Amino acid sequence: MNEILFRHIHRPDLRGLAGYESPEVGGYAVARRVFGDRVAPAEIIETVKQSGLRGRGGAGFPTGMKWGFVPKATAEPKYLVVNADESEPGTFKDRELMEKNPHLLLEGILLSSYAIGAHLAFIYIRGEFVQVAGILEQALAEARAKGYFGRNVFGSGYELELVVHRGAGAYICGEETALLDSLEGYRGQPRLKPPFPAVKGLYGGPTVINNVETLCNVPYIVGEGPQAFRKFGTEKSPGTKVFSVSGPVRRPGNYELPLGVSLRTLIEDVCGGMREGHQLRAVIPGGSSVPVLDASKVDTRLDFESLQAAGSMLGSAGVIVMSHRMCMVRATLNLTRFYRHESCGKCTPCREGTYWMEKILDRIEHGLGQPSDPDLLLDLCGTLLGRSFCPLGDAAAMPVESSVRTFREEYDAHIRERRCTVREAALAGTR
Amino acid sequence: MALELRPEALEECRRIIARYPRRRSAILPVLYVAQREFGYVPQEAEELVAGLLELHPEEVSGVVSFYTMFHRQPPGKYVVEVCRTLSCALMGADDIASHLRKRLGIDPGETTPDGRFTLRNVECLAACGSGPAVQINGVYHENLTIQALDRILDSLP
Numbered sequence: 001m002n003e004i005l006f007r008h009i010h011r012p013d014l015r016g017l018a019g020y021e022s023p024e025v026g027g028y029a030v031a032r033r034v035f036g037d038r039v040a041p042a043e044i045i046e047t048v049k050q051s052g053l054r055g056r057g058g059a060g061f062p063t064g065m066k067w068g069f070v071p072k073a074t075a076e077p078k079y080l081v082v083n084a085d086e087s088e089p090g091t092f093k094d095r096e097l098m099e100k101n102p103h104l105l106l107e108g109i110l111l112s113s114y115a116i117g118a119h120l121a122f123i124y125i126r127g128e129f130v131q132v133a134g135i136l137e138q139a140l141a142e143a144r145a146k147g148y149f150g151r152n153v154f155g156s157g158y159e160l161e162l163v164v165h166r167g168a169g170a171y172i173c174g175e176e177t178a179l180l181d182s183l184e185g186y187r188g189q190p191r192l193k194p195p196f197p198a199v200k201g202l203y204g205g206p207t208v209i210n211n212v213e214t215l216c217n218v219p220y221i222v223g224e225g226p227q228a229f230r231k232f233g234t235e236k237s238p239g240t241k242v243f244s245v246s247g248p249v250r251r252p253g254n255y256e257l258p259l260g261v262s263l264r265t266l267i268e269d270v271c272g273g274m275r276e277g278h279q280l281r282a283v284i285p286g287g288s289s290v291p292v293l294d295a296s297k298v299d300t301r302l303d304f305e306s307l308q309a310a311g312s313m314l315g316s317a318g319v320i321v322m323s324h325r326m327c328m329v330r331a332t333l334n335l336t337r338f339y340r341h342e343s344c345g346k347c348t349p350c351r352e353g354t355y356w357m358e359k360i361l362d363r364i365e366h367g368l369g370q371p372s373d374p375d376l377l378l379d380l381c382g383t384l385l386g387r388s389f390c391p392l393g394d395a396a397a398m399p400v401e402s403s404v405r406t407f408r409e410e411y412d413a414h415i416r417e418r419r420c421t422v423r424e425a426a427l428a429g430t431r
Numbered sequence: 432m433a434l435e436l437r438p439e440a441l442e443e444c445r446r447i448i449a450r451y452p453r454r455r456s457a458i459l460p461v462l463y464v465a466q467r468e469f470g471y472v473p474q475e476a477e478e479l480v481a482g483l484l485e486l487h488p489e490e491v492s493g494v495v496s497f498y499t500m501f502h503r504q505p506p507g508k509y510v511v512e513v514c515r516t517l518s519c520a521l522m523g524a525d526d527i528a529s530h531l532r533k534r535l536g537i538d539p540g541e542t543t544p545d546g547r548f549t550l551r552n553v554e555c556l557a558a559c560g561s562g563p564a565v566q567i568n569g570v571y572h573e574n575l576t577i578q579a580l581d582r583i584l585d586s587l588p
Contacts, residue, residue, distance in 0.1 A: 077452070089516045089555040120452070127459075127500045128556055130569040163450050168459050169499030171554065185455030185484070187497040203452060246518035246559035253560045288517060288555075318559065320518055334517045338554050344497075 001270075003232060004220045004240050005213065006256040009100050015135065017142040020103040027103055028148065030223035031110045035154035044115040048218065050226035052238040057083055057174075057211030058287060058316045060304050067208055069198035070116045076205045080118040081183065082109060084125040084132075084212050085167055085174040089288035089338060090318030093242040094212035096254050098125075098132050101216070102139035108215035109162060110153065111222055116208050119159050124179050127168040136164050171342035175390045176209040178344065189346045190390035213242055233259035237303035237314070245271050247321030248278040259303040259314075263293075266302065267321060278323035282406075286315020288335050289395030291402030292328075311402070325426035328407040329414050332400055333361040339396035350393035353384040357400055364411060367418035374404050374411045434475040440468050444483055454484045458494055462501060471502040499553070507542040507549035509587060511535075512566040515552050518559030527563045528552065530577045534584070 002009065013019030020027035034044070049064030070078060082105070086094040098105060105123075113121045125133050140162055143149050151159050165183060172178045173188040180202050182188035201207025217239060221229045230238045237259040243266060245252050250272030257266065263283060267273065274280055280295045285302060290313040293300065300310040307314045322331060340354035357380055363369050370376075377400055384397040404411055414420055436444065444464055448457040461483060465476040472495055474488075481488040495501045502510075513528045528539075531550055535543055539552040558564035561573035565580065572583055 086557050087555060090518050090559050092557040092559050095557045126557070127498070128553075128566065128569070131571070161450075165456075166459065166463070167498070168462070168501060169553075170497065182459070183456060184453065185458040185494065187494055244560060246562065247521045284517075320521070320559070322521060326521060331517060331520075334515075334520050338516050341554060 002256050003258075004229075004256065005097060005101070005104070005216050005242060006254070009096075014101050015099075015139070017103060017139070017146065020101075028107055030219045031107050031148065032154055034111060034114065034222065035156035035158065038156065041115045041117060044111060044222055047222055047226055048115070051221045051229040052226070052236075053214065053217055053221060053229070054237065054304065055211055056213035056217070056241065056316070058088065058289070060314060063210065063214055066198060066210075067112070067116050069196065070206045070208060071199065072117070074206065077120065077203075078116055078118045078205055079202045079207045080109065080113040080116060080121040081179065081202060081207055081209045082121065082123040082212060082215060083174060083176065083179060083209055084123050084129070085179060086129075086212070087126055087171040087174050088316045088318055089335065090244060090246055090284060090320040091287045091316040092244045092246075093254050093317070095129065095132060097212055097216055097242070098129075099135055102136050103143065104216050104219065105136075105212055106139055106143050106148070106162070108218040110148065110160065111218050112208070112210065112215055113160050114153075114158060116206075118208070119161065121160065121162045122183060122202075123162065123164045124173070124183055125164060125166055126173075127166045129166070133164055133166050140164065170344070171338075172344040172390070172392060175392065178390065179209065180207065187344070189344045190392075192389055234301075234303050234305070236305045241302070241314075241317050243302065244316075244318045245321065246318070248275045248323050248325075249273065249321050250275055260301045260306070262298075263300050263302055263319075264298045266319065267298070274321075274323060278325060280321065281324045281326065282322045282328065282331075284320040284322075284399065285317070286313045287318035288320065288338065288399060289391070290315045291398050292406060294406050325422070327365070327420050327422035328403055328410050329361060329365045329420065330423065332403040333358065333365050335399050336361050336396065339392065343392060343396070347388035347393065349384050349387040350396065353380055353393065354396050356380060357396065361400075364414050365420060367414070367420070369411075369415040371412075371415055373415060374408060377401075377404050434469065434473070434479050436465070436468055436479065440464055448483070455486065458484060458486075458491065459498075462491075462495065466501060471505045473503070508547050509567055510549045510551065512551045512553040512556075513539075514554070514556045514558065514562065514564045516555040518555070519562035519564055522562040524563040526577065527565065527575055527580060530580065534581070
């Protein structure tokens with residue numbers, strides 16, 4: 001536990017440059033060496049490729065491969081954009097990383113920008129993170145004063161400017177192309193891919209967009225080598241992952257663990273089990289956009305391939321734990337309301353589909369459902385999946401589809417009894 | 432009457448704009464300056480921002496309306512934002528929300544008649560491991576109980 005990203009997270013002085021550069025933490029040592037020795041950018045890309053690092057924002061795309069898509073022989077300016085728009089329900093890891101260890105992200109940005117040949121980088125941080133953005137600005141000012149950012153990074157002649165850019169409240173801006181539109185000053189709506197941002201992104205130039213946690217892994221990988229990173233995790237999911245655990249467990253929070261740890265270990269050992277009076281009922285393992293698993297899947301390993309085999313996804317590793325006291329119709333209605341609110345309205349299937357799914361779930365939850373409603377929901381999911389520019393439509397449909405299929409009897413009971421018996425029993429303390 | 436920014440705020444906007452390769456990219460940070468200066472973003476502020484960024488006011492308006500964090504009406508002195516998404520809901524966010532409605536006597540989206548509080552429901556604030564969570568003027572308050580929330584509200588100047 002806490003091997004790479006959270007290794008020194010409990011040091012109260014980690015936020016400042018002095019703490020980060022202390023001998024025990026050894027911060028900026030990797031950047032100092034890379035710029036001092038003029039390590040070739042291609043070598044860094046190769047190291048990251050060999051580490052097998054996969055994106056930590058949700059999609060799990062191999063980071064080194066993404067960097068490799070950036071055209072080398074081009075006169076156009078290239079950009080690195082950090083996706084710090086952490087808005088996926090159940091996910092709160094990037095917030096803690098940036099709050100407590102901002103210089104780790106900055107060092108990751110230095111190495112990654114240099115690797116792809118960018119001279120301007122942006123941190124696109126969600127608007128609500130006012131305090132976190134202030135912490136990043138402070139850290140950047142410290143690093144710039146030391147010559148780690150600016151015209152002459154570590155005296156190497158390499159130039160890198162970094163801008164902390166706050167969004168203004170829109171989940172969709174976590175989607176990489178919507179983020180780019182937002183950063184360019186437009187409404188944050190997704191673009192059609194291809195062209196992919198690595199070829200044509202910000203201002204039409206080659207752009208790499210990486211999640212905060214992804215970039216925080218880069219100093220370790222470059223410093224210790226791909227094999228050290230591969231000591232953790234599995235063959236296809238190397239490294240550690242910060243799991244954000246929420247819901248009625250004894251010790252919710254962020255935990256850095258090797259990928260491939262079992263859901264049972266995470267809940268029972270790391271989080272101390274369920275709270276008094278709660279029994280495990282269901283888990284959404286990868287942020288709200290992935291299919292829900294019932295308690296029988298508690299021995300599933302938490303890595304990209306095992307979760308896919310179990311019918312869900314690792315996503316952002318926001319693990320939402322639900323107990324027998326939570327009504328699954330109500331939980332699904334809650335998430336569907338979220339997606340309806342956050343749909344940007346560009347694509348009809350997503351805009352209309354989320355609206356109707358919420359209506360139908362709402363009437364089921366409130367005892368007005370029709371016997372045909374569960375099938376109607378499944379049918380609607382079919383019209384959403386794969387039918388929009390960006391994955392928000394899919395993200396809205398997957399929790400609904402999996403919930404109806406896994407907990408079908410609960411939907412039918414709501415419709416038959418014309419009320420929610422789960423909540424009643426929970427309130428009466430008999431369940 | 433056309434709105435004007437204080438010279439210091441105008442200078443701040445110019446510094447912000449200079450950070451970006453294209454002026455238009457500065458729209459959100461410049462709108463934040465306008466909102467801080469005027470308390471909200473009235474139509475005249477959109478026109479002012481449009482002037483600074485060499486855009487049509489309608490383009491600024493389209494951006495303002497897309498995001499949730501710009502107030503188009505003057506908000507109360509304290510903006511209380513309650514997360515209602517699943518993780519917080521699992522930990523009792525509904526009780527927090529209904530207590531606030533009762534205590535403040537207003538519905539989400541409304542401002543108390545004395546102009547002291549605006550109540551808003553918001554989506555996931557990335558405080559899921561420490562829910563229920565509320566933001567008051569951008570400051571997080573987490574692991575809330577009704578009693579803890581009351582103490583916080585009572586202590587506001």
